[in-house]
Every structure is written in C-alpha cells, then in structure tokens.
Amino acid sequence: MVTKLPKVPVVVVGMGWAGGIVSAELTKAGINVVGLERGKDRTTADYTMGHDELRYQHRQELMQDLSKETITYRNTVSGKALPMRHYGTFIVGDGVGGAGSHWNGQTYRFLPYDFEIRTKTIERYGIEKIPAWMEGLNDWGLTYNEMEPYYDTFEKMAGISGETVELWGKRTNPYPTPPLVKTPLMKEFEKAATSLGYKPFVIPAANLSESYTNPDGISRGACQYCAYCENFGCEYGAKGDPAVTVIPVAKQTGKLELRTHSNVLELTKSGGKANGVIYVDMLTGEKFEQPADVVVVASYVFNNARLLLNSGIGTPYDPKTGKGTIGKNYCYQVTAGGSQLFFEDREFNLYGGAGALGIEIGEYMGDNFDHAKVDFIHGAGIRSTQYGDRPIAVNRVPAGTPNWGAEFKEKSIKYANSNFPVKTQGASLPHKENYLDLDPEFKDEFGYPLLRMTYEYTDNDRALGKYMSTITRKIAEEIGADIIDTNEEQGPFNVNKDSNTHNTGGVIMGSDPEKSALNTYLQMWEAENVFVVGASAFPHNSCFNPTGTLGALSYRAAEGIQKYLKEGGILVKA
Amino acid sequence: MSEQEKNNSVLDKRSSRRTFIKNSGLTVGGVVLGGALGSLLIKDDKSTTTSETQNHATTPTANPNVALMFFTPNQYQVTQAAVERIFPEDANGPGAKELNAAIYIDHQLAGPWGSNVKDYRLGAFYKAEENQGPQTKILRKDLFLAGLESLNTYSNQQFEADFKELEATQQDEVLLAFSEGKVELYGKVSSSQFFSLLRTLTLEGVYADPMYGGNKEMLGWSMRKYPGSRMQYVAEIQDEKFIQLEPQSLNSHMGH
Numbered sequence: 150m151v152t153k154l155p156k157v158p159v160v161v162v163g164m165g166w167a168g169g170i171v172s173a174e175l176t177k178a179g180i181n182v183v184g185l186e187r188g189k190d191r192t193t194a195d196y197t198m199g200h201d202e203l204r205y206q207h208r209q210e211l212m213q214d215l216s217k218e219t220i221t222y223r224n225t226v227s228g229k230a231l232p233m234r235h236y237g238t239f240i241v242g243d244g245v246g247g248a249g250s251h252w253n254g255q256t257y258r259f260l261p262y263d264f265e266i267r268t269k270t271i272e273r274y275g276i277e278k279i280p281a282w283m284e285g286l287n288d289w290g291l292t293y294n295e296m297e298p299y300y301d302t303f304e305k306m307a308g309i310s311g312e313t314v315e316l317w318g319k320r321t322n323p324y325p326t327p328p329l330v331k332t333p334l335m336k337e338f339e340k341a342a343t344s345l346g347y348k349p350f351v352i353p354a355a356n357l358s359e360s361y362t363n364p365d366g367i368s369r370g371a372c373q374y375c376a377y378c379e380n381f382g383c384e385y386g387a388k389g390d391p392a393v394t395v396i397p398v399a400k401q402t403g404k405l406e407l408r409t410h411s412n413v414l415e416l417t418k419s420g421g422k423a424n425g426v427i428y429v430d431m432l433t434g435e436k437f438e439q440p441a442d443v444v445v446v447a448s449y450v451f452n453n454a455r456l457l458l459n460s461g462i463g464t465p466y467d468p469k470t471g472k473g474t475i476g477k478n479y480c481y482q483v484t485a486g487g488s489q490l491f492f493e494d495r496e497f498n499l500y501g502g503a504g505a506l507g508i509e510i511g512e513y514m515g516d517n518f519d520h521a522k523v524d525f526i527h528g529a530g531i532r533s534t535q536y537g538d539r540p541i542a543v544n545r546v547p548a549g550t551p552n553w554g555a556e557f558k559e560k561s562i563k564y565a566n567s568n569f570p571v572k573t574q575g576a577s578l579p580h581k582e583n584y585l586d587l588d589p590e591f592k593d594e595f596g597y598p599l600l601r602m603t604y605e606y607t608d609n610d611r612a613l614g615k616y617m618s619t620i621t622r623k624i625a626e627e628i629g630a631d632i633i634d635t636n637e638e639q640g641p642f643n644v645n646k647d648s649n650t651h652n653t654g655g656v657i658m659g660s661d662p663e664k665s666a667l668n669t670y671l672q673m674w675e676a677e678n679v680f681v682v683g684a685s686a687f688p689h690n691s692c693f694n695p696t697g698t699l700g701a702l703s704y705r706a707a708e709g710i711q712k713y714l715k716e717g718g719i720l721v722k723a
Numbered sequence: 724m725s726e727q728e729k730n731n732s733v734l735d736k737r738s739s740r741r742t743f744i745k746n747s748g749l750t751v752g753g754v755v756l757g758g759a760l761g762s763l764l765i766k767d768d769k770s771t772t773t774s775e776t777q778n779h780a781t782t783p784t785a786n787p788n789v790a791l792m793f794f795t796p797n798q799y800q801v802t803q804a805a806v807e808r809i810f811p812e813d814a815n816g817p818g819a820k821e822l823n824a825a826i827y828i829d830h831q832l833a834g835p836w837g838s839n840v841k842d843y844r845l846g847a848f849y850k851a852e853e854n855q856g857p858q859t860k861i862l863r864k865d866l867f868l869a870g871l872e873s874l875n876t877y878s879n880q881q882f883e884a885d886f887k888e889l890e891a892t893q894q895d896e897v898l899l900a901f902s903e904g905k906v907e908l909y910g911k912v913s914s915s916q917f918f919s920l921l922r923t924l925t926l927e928g929v930y931a932d933p934m935y936g937g938n939k940e941m942l943g944w945s946m947r948k949y950p951g952s953r954m955q956y957v958a959e960i961q962d963e964k965f966i967q968l969e970p971q972s973l974n975s976h977m978g979h
C-alpha cells in the first residue's frame with residue numbers, strides 16, 4: 150500500500166552537496182522543499198569517536214549499505230556484468246551530507262578548455278584529433294565565463310582556501326581564505342618543480358586554513374590537520390560539508406522538511422512530466438507517494454541515472470547506435486603514471502595531514518601544453534599530497550617487496566614515515582562503449598534493477614598515463630630519493646582495486662537534445678519539471694576533483710528551478 | 724644450527740629488543756611503560772615460554788578482551804601461528820601473535836562483518852572475471868574456518884604435522900602456496916581468497932584501535948611511531964624534524 154501525501158512545490162532526492170545547495174537556495178527564496186534522504190541525519194557530534202580507522206575507512210561506516218543496493222560491473226559490452234558485492238572502488242555516500250561529509254575537500258574549477266573542449270580541440274589540432282570512439286566528446290553548452298559566478302558562490306559558501314593559479318581561468322575574486330600550510334614534503338616538491346621551471350601551487354581546499362564566516366552567516370573553525378579526513382567526518386566542522394553549511398541554512402528558513410530514512414524508488418510521470426516520487430521508509434518499510442511541481446534528482450551519479458531509467462523518464466542510451474542519452478558518457482579518471490619516493494634517512498610527520506593538503510603543477514593540465522605530437526588529448530595535474538597516512542590503509546614498500554611476512558613487516562615499518570608520492574590525476578574522456586544502463590538480472594532489495602556499468606580505460610587514458618609518468622619521474626629525480634618507483638602503465642579497470650571516487654556522466658548537459666539529457670540549467674529536455682543535479686551532468690571528466698564544478702552547477706540549477714517555477718517551459722532554446 | 728650460531732642468534736635477539744625499546748621512545752621506568760613492554764624487558768633476560776605469557780595474562784592488568792567469542796581454542800592457536808608469519812616478531816618489536824591479532828580476528832568474525840551483513844548477497848553467484856571482484860557466497864566467518872582447516876590438511880600432506888607444529892619456514896611455504904591460490908578450500912573457494920582475508924585481518928589486528936582487541940597496548944602503533952588518534956597536528960605538520968608522539972587510543976576521547 151502506498152500512502153499519497155499532499156503535493157509540494159519541490160521535492161529533492163538526496164541530501165549531499167547537490168541536494169543541499171538546491172534546498173538552501175530554494176528555501177532562502179521562500180519556496181517549500183521536501184528533502185528525501187535514504188540515510189540518517191548527521192551532525193559533528195556523530196564524529197566524537199571519528200578517529201577510528203577501522204570503523205570509518207575499512208568498515209565504511211558512512212557509506213551506502215551494499216546489502217540493499219549496489220552496482221553491477223563489466224569491462225566490455227560483450228561481458229556479463231556482476232554485482233560489486235563489497236566495497237572496492239566506488240565508495241558511495243549515504244545520509245545527510247552524502248559523500249560531502251567524508252570527502253577530502255580538494256576543490257577545483259574546471260578549465261575554460263573543458264567547457265568548450267570539442268571546439269577548442271578542433272580549432273587547434275583539427276577534427277582528426279578526436280578518434281571515432283570519442284564522438285561523444287562535446288562542449289558543455291556554456292562557457293567558463295558563464296560558470297564563473299557560480300564557482301565564486303560555491304567557494305564563498307564553503308570558504309575554499311587557496312591561491313590564484315595563473316594557468317587556470319580568470320577569477321573575479323581571490324579565494325575566500327588563504328591556502329593551507331606547506332609541509333616539508335610539499336616544500337621538496339615546490340623546490341624541485343620550481344627548478345624545473347614549473348609554477349607550483351597549494352591545492353585549493355575545503356579544509357579551512359583559518360576560521361571563516363560565510364555569506365549565509367555560518368561560522369566554522371580552522372583545520373587541525375588531524376589526518377582523519379578522507380573517509381571520515383570532521384569533528385571540528387573545519388571541512389566544508391553540506392551538513393555544516395547549506396543544510397543547516399535550509400533548515401533555519403523553516404521551509405525545508407527533511408525526511409531521513411526515505412529511499413526514493415521511482416519517479417511517477419504523466420504527459421512528459423514527472424508527478425512526484427514514490428519512496429519507502431527504510432525503518433518501517435511503509436511506502437509513500439510525494440507529488441510535487443518540480444522533482445530534483447540529486448542522488449549521486451549512479452542513482453541519478455538509475456532512478457530515471459527505472460522510471461522510464463528520458464531515452465536510454467544505446468552504445469550500438471549512439472542514440473539516446475540516459476547513461477551516456479560515463480567517465481572516470483586516470484591515476485596511472487605516479488612515482489613513489491622512498492628515503493633511507495629522512496622522516497616526515499606523515500601521521501598528520503588533511504584531505505586536501507598538497508601541492509601541484511598545472512603545466513600539463515587540459516590544453517596547457519601542445520598535444521600535436523602526443524596521441525592523446527587533455528592532461529593531468531601532477532601533485533604531492535599529505536592526507537595523513539593511517540597504518541591499516543597505508544603500507545608503502547618499494548616495488549618487489551612481498552606483501553606479507555618478515556620483509557614486508559620490516560620495510561613497511563622502515564618506510565612508514567619515509568616516503569611520499571608524486572602522483573597524477575588525469576582527465577577521462579567519453580568512449581562510446583563506456584556507459585550506464587539497467588542490469589538485466591540483478592535487483593535491489595525492493596526488486597528494482599541495479600545500475601549496470603560498462604567501463605574500461607581507453608587508449609587516450611593509457612597514452613596520457615604513460616606520458617605523465619615521465620613527468621612525475623623527472624620531478625621525483627629532481628627531488629632526489631633513495632628509491633623511486635614509477636608506475637608507467639594504466640592496467641585494466643578493476644572494480645575492487647582502483648581507488649578514484651570521481652564518477653561522472655550518465656545524465657549529461659549540453660546544447661543539443663539529441664546529444665544531451667539536460668540543458669545548462671540541468672533541466673531535462675524530455676521532462677521539463679525534472680532537474681538532475683550532480684557530476685552526472687558532466688559531459689566528460691577533467692583532471693580535477695569534481696565537486697567544485699558540481700557545486701557551481703547546483704547553484705545554476707537552483708536558479709533555473711526558480712525561473713521554471715515562475716515561467717514554466719524549457720529554459721534554454723535548443 | 725651450530726652452538727656458535729645459536730649463541731649469535733640469541734645475542735641478536737637481545738640487541739634487537741633493546742633497539743625496539745630505544746626506538747619506541749618510551750622511557751623505561753616512566754608511567755607509560757605498560758605491561759607488554761615490561762614483559763618484553765623481563766623476557767629479554769629469560770627464555771620465552773608460553774607459561775610466562777599466560778602468567779602475564781592473569782596479572783591484575785589482565786585484559787578482559789582476551790577471551791574467545793568465536794574460535795575454539797585450537798582454531799585460535801592455528802590463527803595465532805598464521806598471523807605471526809604474516810607479521811612476525813623482529814627487531815622492530817612484537818609480532819601479530821603477541822599483539823593479539825588473533826583475538827581481534829575472533830571478535831571480528833563473531834560480529835556483523837564476519838557474516839557479511841553489509842555486502843550485496845542477492846541474486847546468483849557466477850564465476851567472476853579477473854576484474855569483477857570476488858563472487859563467492861561463503862561468509863567471511865565460514866571462509867576463515869575453512870581456511871584454518873585447510874592449513875592443517877595441507878600441512879599434514881606436505882610435512883606430516885599440523886600447521887602450528889611446523890617450523891616457521893615450513894609455515895611460510897604453506898602460506899605462500901595458499902596466497903598463490905594453489906589449494907582448494909571447502910566449496911571450491913580458492914585459498915588465495917582466504918589468504919587475502921587472513922592478511923587483511925592480521926594488519927587490522929595489528930593496527931586497529933585497541934578497543935577492538937588487537938594492537939595490544941598500542942605497540943603496533945609505537946613500532947612505526949604512529950601516534951594513534953590524536954586530535955591535531957598543526958605544529959608537527961610544519962616541522963622539518965620528525966616529532967615522535969606517544970600514541971593515544973580512542974579511549975582518550977571519552978572525556979569529550
């Protein structure tokens with residue numbers, strides 16, 4: 150039995166950064182919002198015992214419970230997808246704050262090149278530079294300059310700490326707070342990179358470098374470099390987290406009705422529009438229908454695509470014909486090409502750190518270097534980070550060391566405080582056979598099909614990784630270490646081993662309804678009262694962590710929703 | 724081993740224990756010197772016997788966590804022998820056995836994680852391609868017991884003795900075969916899957932917060948100069964010198 154509830158103006162599915170930002174903006178504008186979040190509510194008090202590596206990192210305390218739903222995965226279109234039965238690569242957020250509670254906080258803007266990537270690539274290198282399998286590569290439908298004000302708003306809300314980087318797009322304002330500190334290992338990178346002619350910068354961070362009050366009046370204290378950041382919530386509220394920024398602001402308006410333990414199963418529809426959503430109370434099993442004028446889907450990349458597919462909203466993407474849009478252009482990121490440094494008699498205070506603490510160069514990002522003679526496009530950030538090494542997770546040993554036994558113990562202890570990486574974060578461009586659809590066999594707890602991912606690294610990824618390995622090697626050698634291990638090859642994708650959490654695409658934006666699911670307000674071309682917010686909207690993934698860009702897009706979506714509530718109709722002419 | 728070699732190895736052992744105490748940065752006679760370190764000092768001068776360890780366990784500082792909620796005593800002993808080979812005692816300090824990794828494993832397998840409660844368990848279990856992650860239906864707790872049993876079966880086949888009776892080098896050979904998936908366990912599960920569970924659990928038992936039963940007196944942390952779960956490192960992180968801090972466990976956060 151499904152209990153039908155009274156209609157509301159806006160229902161938001163998911164309370165991470167995307168849902169939190171949209172809820173805050175709409176409620177501040179006086180609009181009533183019902184927020185449905187499948188997990189529990191959270192505050193900083195939840196993290197009093199937060200420095201528990203086992204519970205949070207290795208038992209995934211803050212993550213989606215896979216016994217209820219997971220994804221299935223295969224490397225190629227001809228393979229059989231099988232469920233990810235326990236956590237490996239994709240650690241998916243759950244509860245108020247979503248992944249924004251346990252993220253690292255590295256907060257970037259994408260490059261002007263990213264937003265017009267197709268046009269600019271063709272302009273500089275000709276159409277031949279884009280291989281046939283990358284046909285889905287497209288401009289985003291808006292430029293960096295149009296994105297700039299939304300980036301600015303996001304950065305001010307979260308209090309991003311950083312320094313202006315010349316090689317990136319122009320900023321109207323400096324970062325709201327100065328960069329984080331430079332640690333000895335960061336200074337090593339800085340010295341080496343500078344002497345090689347690069348211009349290193351401290352990674353922009355949502356871990357506050359100093360106490361800060363944002364335009365909404367939210368005050369937060371400075372980061373303590375406690376090192377329990379990636380995979381953990383911040384007990385100080387120093388990390389920008391929806392649960393300590395936008396969600397309290399939305400709650401304060403009195404216009405947000407937040408319903409936790411409310412898992413949305415599908416959207417209902419009639420006549421090219423959504424009527425609302427059906428959800429289940431995860432504690433009691435009761436089902437409800439919540440009608441709304443606008444449905445905002447902000448349930449992360451995977452469920453954004455899955456909810457639409459399970460509801461029959463939008464046309465599913467077909468990799469054979471290239472037609473359809475839902476599930477298209479799923480992208481990931483390239484992390485091959487790193488060099489690991491080991492020192493015989495130098496120790497660093499590696500037990501300390503922060504999720505976004507690090508230093509980087511921008512010379513190999515995007516189209517900042519000439520690609521005429523290389524067989525890939527786009528690029529990578531090259532960086533040394535200091536997140537804080539926790540002892541269960543981090544046992545770096547020189548290549549060739551066994552992974553257990555006497556030698557392993559000796560080396561893992563010897564180098565525990567005497568190593569650091571020079572690593573890469575590379576862009577991921579769409580391949581026509583990398584996509585998301587519904588699994589034909591496996592179901593969630595409630596009988597709805599799971600999302601099926603078909604994904605493999607591409608030739609572009611492998612070439613990019615190999616090229617970057619020469620650069621990380623050069624920097625590592627300039628730093629000078631007793632042992633340097635460089636990883637040159639991008640191996641096959643492995644659902645339990647790869648460890649990047651930056652999934653993008655599946656419900657992408659653009660200017661052409663044939664090629665994209667959303668317009669630049671993240672409004673669905675095929676269902677005008679549905680807005681799908683998140684990194685699912687990215688037509689490709691850049692060489693940066695995604696949240697700065699998805700945060701900016703969430704502000705733009707919130708603006709679009711307000712416009713839509715007033716005027717109705719499709720907000721952008723196709 | 725010649726008499727000469729034996730003497731040398733005893734000497735090596737002694738000096739290596741001293742190195743550990745020196746490295747751990749804890750002053751002998753200071754308040755922080757806990758039972759484990761104390762017993763190491765004592766053991767340094769006497770030969771190590773099991774009865775001594777047991778005596779230690781019944782002293783007033785006995786840890787009530789050291790009791791079994793899952794294993795039989797024999798399973799516990801096989802586990803102790805196995806974890807010790809994954810993470811053996813050496814010049815740095817105690818091995819996984821002394822650190823109570825087997826107690827940690829007992830407690831983990833008894834709890835929800837041992838029964839895979841947060842894993843996806845629906846649908847059919849097909850054979851996985853290499854990059855798809857394990858697709859076995861067997862629960863962690865049952866996989867572990869099947870692994871222990873196979874360790875003994877295989878040890879008897881190869882060396883005509885139970886695993887815990889073997890020489891360390893023989894135990895290493897057995898574990899190597901298991902890690903390479905050369906042995907089939909109950910239900911055709913590969914031994915490498917058991918081995919990787921054993922390895923993971925051993926490292927967790929050495930390095931997880933002591934409230935979980937392992938990492939006895941935080942000695943796992945002290946060995947690698949890890950300060951545990953302190954609240955902040957604003958000064959340390961900027962210092963050119965390495966700053967060694969005495970470890971603190973979650974228990975120290977109880978006052979907050």
Ligand SMILES: Cc1cc2nc3c(=O)[nH]c(=O)nc-3n(C[C@H](O)[C@H](O)[C@H](O)COP(=O)(O)OP(=O)(O)OC[C@H]3O[C@@H](n4cnc5c(N)ncnc54)[C@H](O)[C@@H]3O)c2cc1C
Nearest residue numbers: 163165166167187243247248249253254255413694695696
């Ligand atoms: C360990 C880790 C580190 C990261 N570090 C960085 C970083 O340094 N920089 C960066 O830019 N990004 C980082 N990311 C990625 C970043 O966290 C995400 O990009 C971002 O938080 C996504 O926000 P979102 O609102 O789109 O999704 P989420 O935060 O995932 O929020 C979605 C919410 O929807 C809920 N939900 C899902 N399905 C349903 C449903 N059916 N019904 C109801 N509710 C539902 C979920 O429970 C969740 O709370 C990291 C991610 C992880 C996991």
Ligand code: SF4
Nearest residue numbers: 372373375378383388
């Ligand atoms: S490192 Fe800083 S931001 Fe991260 S959890 Fe610790 S105090 Fe918070």
